[in-house]
Amino acid sequence: MSSVVRPYGDTTGDGRVQVSFTLPVPFGTEEERAVAEGAALQLAGKMGLDPALVVHAKGMGPSFTFFIVYGRVSHLVDLSAITVTPREYPVLPAAEVNLRIRSALGRKLVVVGATIGTDAHTVGIDAILNVKGHAGEKGLEYYREIRVVNMGSQVSVPDLVARARAEEADAVLVSQVVTQRDAHLSNTQEMATAFRLAMGDERPLLVAGGPRFDPNAAEGLGVDRLFGRGTTPREVASYLVHALAPEPDSEEVA
Amino acid sequence: MSKLNLDPALVRQARELATAAGEPIVRLARTHTTVSVERAVLRLAGLDGADEDGMPWVNRLADAIRETTGLEHGVALPAWDAMVTGNYPDLRTLAMDAAAGKVQFRLPGGEERETARRAAGRFVEKGLNTIDERRGERDRLLASIGDPPKPWIYLIVATGDIYEDIPQAQAAAREGADIIAVIRSTGQSLLDYVPEGATREGYAGTYATRENFRLMRAALDETSRELGRYVRLTNYASGLCMPEIAALAGLERLDMMLNDCMYGIIFRDINPIRTFIDQRFSRQVHARAGIIINTGEDNYLTTADAVDAAHTVVVSQLLNEYFAHEAGLPDKLLGLGHAFEINPAVPDSFLLELAHALLIRELFPDAPLKYMPPTKHMTGNVFAGYLLDAFFNLCGVMTDQSIILIGMMTEGIHTPFLSDRDLALENVRYVRDAAGRLGESFVPAPDGFVAERARRVLGESIDLLKKIGADGLLTAIGEGTFGVTRRPADGGRGLDGVIERADEYWNPAISELEASQ
Numbered sequence: 001m002s003s004v005v006r007p008y009g010d011t012t013g014d015g016r017v018q019v020s021f022t023l024p025v026p027f028g029t030e031e032e033r034a035v036a037e038g039a040a041l042q043l044a045g046k047m048g049l050d051p052a053l054v055v056h057a058k059g060m061g062p063s064f065t066f067f068i069v070y071g072r073v074s075h076l077v078d079l080s081a082i083t084v085t086p087r088e089y090p091v092l093p094a095a096e097v098n099l100r101i102r103s104a105l106g107r108k109l110v111v112v113g114a115t116i117g118t119d120a121h122t123v124g125i126d127a128i129l130n131v132k133g134h135a136g137e138k139g140l141e142y143y144r145e146i147r148v149v150n151m152g153s154q155v156s157v158p159d160l161v162a163r164a165r166a167e168e169a170d171a172v173l174v175s176q177v178v179t180q181r182d183a184h185l186s187n188t189q190e191m192a193t194a195f196r197l198a199m200g201d202e203r204p205l206l207v208a209g210g211p212r213f214d215p216n217a218a219e220g221l222g223v224d225r226l227f228g229r230g231t232t233p234r235e236v237a238s239y240l241v242h243a244l245a246p247e248p249d250s251e252e253v254a
Numbered sequence: 255m256s257k258l259n260l261d262p263a264l265v266r267q268a269r270e271l272a273t274a275a276g277e278p279i280v281r282l283a284r285t286h287t288t289v290s291v292e293r294a295v296l297r298l299a300g301l302d303g304a305d306e307d308g309m310p311w312v313n314r315l316a317d318a319i320r321e322t323t324g325l326e327h328g329v330a331l332p333a334w335d336a337m338v339t340g341n342y343p344d345l346r347t348l349a350m351d352a353a354a355g356k357v358q359f360r361l362p363g364g365e366e367r368e369t370a371r372r373a374a375g376r377f378v379e380k381g382l383n384t385i386d387e388r389r390g391e392r393d394r395l396l397a398s399i400g401d402p403p404k405p406w407i408y409l410i411v412a413t414g415d416i417y418e419d420i421p422q423a424q425a426a427a428r429e430g431a432d433i434i435a436v437i438r439s440t441g442q443s444l445l446d447y448v449p450e451g452a453t454r455e456g457y458a459g460t461y462a463t464r465e466n467f468r469l470m471r472a473a474l475d476e477t478s479r480e481l482g483r484y485v486r487l488t489n490y491a492s493g494l495c496m497p498e499i500a501a502l503a504g505l506e507r508l509d510m511m512l513n514d515c516m517y518g519i520i521f522r523d524i525n526p527i528r529t530f531i532d533q534r535f536s537r538q539v540h541a542r543a544g545i546i547i548n549t550g551e552d553n554y555l556t557t558a559d560a561v562d563a564a565h566t567v568v569v570s571q572l573l574n575e576y577f578a579h580e581a582g583l584p585d586k587l588l589g590l591g592h593a594f595e596i597n598p599a600v601p602d603s604f605l606l607e608l609a610h611a612l613l614i615r616e617l618f619p620d621a622p623l624k625y626m627p628p629t630k631h632m633t634g635n636v637f638a639g640y641l642l643d644a645f646f647n648l649c650g651v652m653t654d655q656s657i658i659l660i661g662m663m664t665e666g667i668h669t670p671f672l673s674d675r676d677l678a679l680e681n682v683r684y685v686r687d688a689a690g691r692l693g694e695s696f697v698p699a700p701d702g703f704v705a706e707r708a709r710r711v712l713g714e715s716i717d718l719l720k721k722i723g724a725d726g727l728l729t730a731i732g733e734g735t736f737g738v739t740r741r742p743a744d745g746g747r748g749l750d751g752v753i754e755r756a757d758e759y760w761n762p763a764i765s766e767l768e769a770s771q
Contacts, residue, residue, distance in 0.1 A: 022673045058676075061425060066673040126557055126739075152523045152739075154444055183457060211666070 003080040007073060015072045017049070022066050027059030040067040048073045085216060089242030094143055097237045101145035104245035105170075111140055111240070112164045112204075113173040114151035117187040121153065124175035124210055128233050139233045146237070157187075157194045164195070169204040170244050173236070176210040184210050185221060192222030205243050207236070257697045258616055258708045264716065265617060271719035272572035275727050280580055282527060283534040287759065289446070289751035291535045292316050292329035294497035295763045297505075298381030299374070301345040302464065304450040311349035312498070313447045318352035322359040326756040334374040335362040345377070361758070371760065378762040382542065385504040389544040392507055395475070395484050402432045402483040405650060407682060408624070408659040409675070412437035414456035416466045420473045427477045427485045430679045433510065433657065435488035436470060438462050443493025443522045444747060448502065462489050462499055467506035486510055488548065491536045492518050494528070494748050500536035504543030510589060511540060514550035515577045516570060520737045521553055525746035526728055530577075537581035538767040547583060548657070549574040552593030552626035554737040560595040560630075564610050565714035566736055567592050571614065572719065573727070575621075582771040585620035589657055593626035594646040598638075602703060604645055609707035611653035612698070617712075625650050627661025639663035640681065647685035652693050658682065 009016025023039050026032045037054050044052035049071025056068040092100070101109045113129045115121060129150045130139045141148045149167050151160065164172050174191055176184035188208045195203040208218075209227035218226045225239055293312040304310045316329050323332045333348070336357050342348040351357050362370050409431035411422045423434040439456030442449075452469060453461040460466060467489065474485045486509035491500040496513070503511050515533050518524035540547055551567040551574075558566065571590045578588050592614050596603045614623060627646045632639045643661035650658045660678045662670045670678070698704035722730040734740040 020673070022671065060672060060676045061428060064672055066676060123556060130557070154441070154522070181457075 003078060005077045005079065006075070015074060016070065017073055018068065018070050019044070019047070019049070020066070020068045022060070022064055024063060025065050026063050027057060027065040028062070033057070036065045036067075040065075040069060044069045044071050048075055050074065089238055091234055092238045092241065094138070094234070094237070097143055097234075097241050098145040100241040100245045100247065101143075104241075104247075108145050108147040109171070109240060109244060110147045110149070110167055110169045111171050111173055112149045112151065112160070112167055112169040113140075113175070114155035114160050115153040115175045115177070116155050116157055116160060116191055117176070117183055121175070121177035124177055125150065125153075125173065128173060128175070128209065128231070128236050137232045137234050140237055142233075143237055146240075157191050160191065161194050161198045164204055165199065171205040171207060171240055174206075174208045176208060176213070184208075184212055188221045188223060188226075196222065205240070207239070209236075256616055258612060258705050259700055260613075260616055260709065260712060264712060268568075268572055268617075268712065268716050268719060269576075271716065271723055272569070272576045275719060275722045276573055276576040276580070279530050279727055280534065280577070283531045285755055286527070286531050287325065287328065287753050287755055287761065288497070288528055288531050288748075289316055289320065289325065289753075290495050290497045290532055291761070292319075292325050293495075294501045294535065294539070295329055295378060295761060296333070296345065297498050297501045298385075298763050299345060299377035300381060301349060302450075303346060305350075305353065308450060310447050310450060311346055311353075314353035315345070315349035318349075318355075318357065319359050323361050325753045326759060327361050328755075328759050328761045330374040330378075330762050331361060331367065331370050331758075331760055332359040334377070335360065335366060335370040338369055338373055339366075371762070374762045375766075378766065381501070381505065382763070382766055385539070385543045388504065388507040389542075392484075392509065392544065395478065399478050399484045400482055404622070404656045405625075405658045405686070406432035406486070406622075406656065407679070408433040408435060408488070408657050410435045410437055410659075412459045412669070414439065414458070414460055415454040416452050416460055416469055417454060419460055420470060423470060424473060424477045426675065427474065427481060429676060430683065431485065431660075432483065433486040433488055434470070434474060435510075435512075436460050436462075436466070438490050443490075443518060443524070446494045446748070446751065448495050448498050462502075464502045464506060467502060467508055471507055488512070491540070491547075492550075493522060494518075494524060494532075494751070496529075496532040497535040497539070500539040500543075500545075503545060504539050507543075508545060510546040510548055511536075512550060513537060513540060513547040514591075515574050516731065516736055517550035517553060519731060519741050519746065520739045521550075523741065523746045525749040525752070526731055526741055526743050528746075528748040528752050531752065533577065534581050535764065537578055537583055538764065538771075541582035541584075541587065542767055542770065544587070546587045546589045546622055547578060548589040548624050549591045551591045552595070552624075553591075555593045555595035556630050557737045557739065560593070560597070561600060561606060564606075564711045565718055567610070568614065568617065568711060568715040569718050569722070570736060571618065572715070575618065582767070585618070586622065588618065588621040589624045590614070590618055590621050591624045591626060594628050594649060594661075595626075595630050597631055598628075598642055604649065605703050606707055607645075607649050608653065608698070609704045610711060611649050611655065612704065613708035613711055615653050615655070616708075622656035624657040624659070625655035626659050627665075629665050632663065632665035634667060636663040636667075639665065640677070643678065644681055644685060647682045648689060648692075651686055651690050652696055654693050 006013050006015045007017045025036045027036050040054050052071030054069050058066050113125045115125050129148050131141045140146050206223040207225045208223050211229040213226040213228050215226045215228050293316045296312040301312050319332050409426045411419045413419050437459035439459045439461050449461045449463050452465045478485045488510040491511040491513045518529045519526045551570045594607050596606050628642050640663040646661050662674050664674045728743040732742040
């Protein structure tokens with residue numbers, strides 16, 4: 001396979017794409033319409049669509065117009081220039097997760113989960129923790145060797161730290177859905193700092209997840225792992241055993 | 255006319271079971287009060303404003319009374335006794351002195367008690383009269399400007415800044431919205447006070463304050479006149495300040511309020527007992543104000559599976575109906591909620607949705623049902639999402655739903671773009687114009703899949719109601735019956751604000767609201 005590709009419409013290499021956008025221009029009189037379409041074409045051209053065709057334009061209220069544009073891009077995509085961080089651990093079936101915990105820890109692995117800050121969404125944390133699970137996979141509560149404490153939403157950081165300590169948590173899972181003013185980032189940082197100050201090296205494994213997290217940003221936020229959109233409970237469980245319950249015969253090399 | 259051949263005896267049985275399950279809760283609400291119920295009395299009596307830290311005077315006054323005489327007798331007798339004996343010109347001056355520790359509160363007896371009662375009664379009556387005037391105003395505007403036909407199209411604005419919300423709400427109304435809901439800042443449900451004034455800072459929503467209510471209602475009145483149809487305004491009487499927000503909504507002529515009997519318990523971890531007490535009072539106020547309540551059963555389906563948990567929606571609706579009737583709300587003010595949340599990959603998913611929507615329509619023929627669009631199975635494929643929303647709209651018009659929240663194909667991706675909203679409205683307009691009268695010609699086969707499914711969900715609802723009746727509703731909530739979330743009666747936030755009423759408890763608002771029911 002060639003390492004250079006272009007978008008595919010109906011023929012290899014035709015470069016055809018579709019975009020839609022709104023411009024703050026009126027779409028009333030004939031002249032306004034002509035100006036609006038011209039504006040859309042100009043933007044499409046600057047985006048690299050050449051030739052471009054406005055296939056749909058519709059005025060929305062007195063001062064906005066919505067466009068759908070098809071066009072041909074000349075850009076080339078170089079697949080060899082893409083780097084993907086490989087998952088550093090295998091995704092395991094539930095039985096193996098349980099087995100690994102039993103043999104490595106000899107007790108249940110304790111997970112405390114919460115949505116912190118003002119974020120009231122429990123969808124994310126529930127999808128990972130509740131037996132019901134997500135995407136056809138059962139949540140962590142379903143794993144016999146994992147004990148789950150789900151604190152729900154709008155939990156304060158001090159409460160989370162106190163509970164993690166009281167439950168002797170091996171890992172703390174935090175979900176953040178609301179991203180207004182980057183609240184998900186500041187909340188996660190605040191949580192990581194609080195654990196560091198309260199427990200130092202004795203702190204539990206810190207994991208945060210939510211639709212807008214960049215999995216590569218964990219270190220900068222002071223947590224051990226970030227999970228982004230579409231993460232399943234099994235991936236989280238597999239990561240937990242990878243980090244906390246290593247295989248008995250695999251010596252960690254520093 | 256029933257299209258599902260529901261057995262009337264079964265429907266009656268379901269209602270009787272819901273009543274039996276709800277009665278012990280109402281007894282609890284009749285024998286307890288909460289800090290927020292007492293503060294709502296002060297708000298109805300006209301106490302507004304906040305101290306320099308932003309803490310409302312109603313909180314300051316109620317706290318001062320709680321620390322001295324306690325609130326088990328209600329806030330009214332000690333407050334107005336202090337007003338009369340201290341010759342205070344108004345409640346705010348009293349609250350300021352009380353906050354500074356300068357007032358000696360006591361529980362008056364004999365003639366002084368009657369004097370305090372009369373004074374408190376006069377103040378609270380004034381607030382209730384304002385609510386009555388607002389209700390009359392709404393009736394006149396509906397008559398003179400015009401009431402849009404159902405289904406009403408419901409759109410949300412949520413910028414965090416009331417001055418941004420206003421033009422967005424007006425634009426949404428011009429684009430076709432019949433109802434504007436201003437989503438609250440996510441933290442507000444857990445605040446044990448109502449913020450003051452116009453606010454410009456909120457997370458994923460705008461604070462519910464009296465001034466924000468007033469500003470938005472005034473703006474929508476202007477737009478309603480321009481459009482020739484009355485645009486309704488919605489907010490949230492939920493969270494720890496449910497009773498106070500209900501009072502403010504009545505005073506500022508909001509038209510609908512989210513008000514669910516169990517939502518705060520399950521999704522905000524608010525103590526169940528606190529919620530039920532607050533809820534009863536808030537619904538009494540809504541009944542007086544002619545405000546349509548919206549219940550939150552749709553939320554269960556965002557955590558639980560929409561097929562497996564369909565009967566929990568019906569059970570919750572029956573409970574919401576019982577609690578609402580008990581608080582004086584008639585059927586026409588019961589915006590019972592449900593949702594189109596079945597996984598589209600499930601075979602016959604649309605038939606299942608039709609069955610559920612039709613069942614609810616037939617169980618509650620006179621209620622303005624609120625139907626919520628798919629959110630859980632909006633995957634980011636906006637094209638497939640647009641199709642799913644069209645099916646949702648079709649199910650809504652086929653089953654005569656009254657309030658339709660507009661589905662967004664970009665649900666879960668971002669706050670809707672202007673174009674998302676415009677396309678979503680185009681979707682619902684097309685379906686309404688193309689198939690709006692399909693309901694009259696659509697009758698499911700008597701023993702077909704849809705009718706069978708509806709009957710089965712009703713049967714499962716009755717089974718669950720029997721279990722709740724046997725175990726008690728608080729136990730059922732504690733065991734995770736609704737929304738797969740366990741909420742024990744002694745857990746959650748706000749339990750410390752629950753107070754058992756003493757024999758001499760007196761609340762001028764409740765006395766008047768119950769007398770007028």
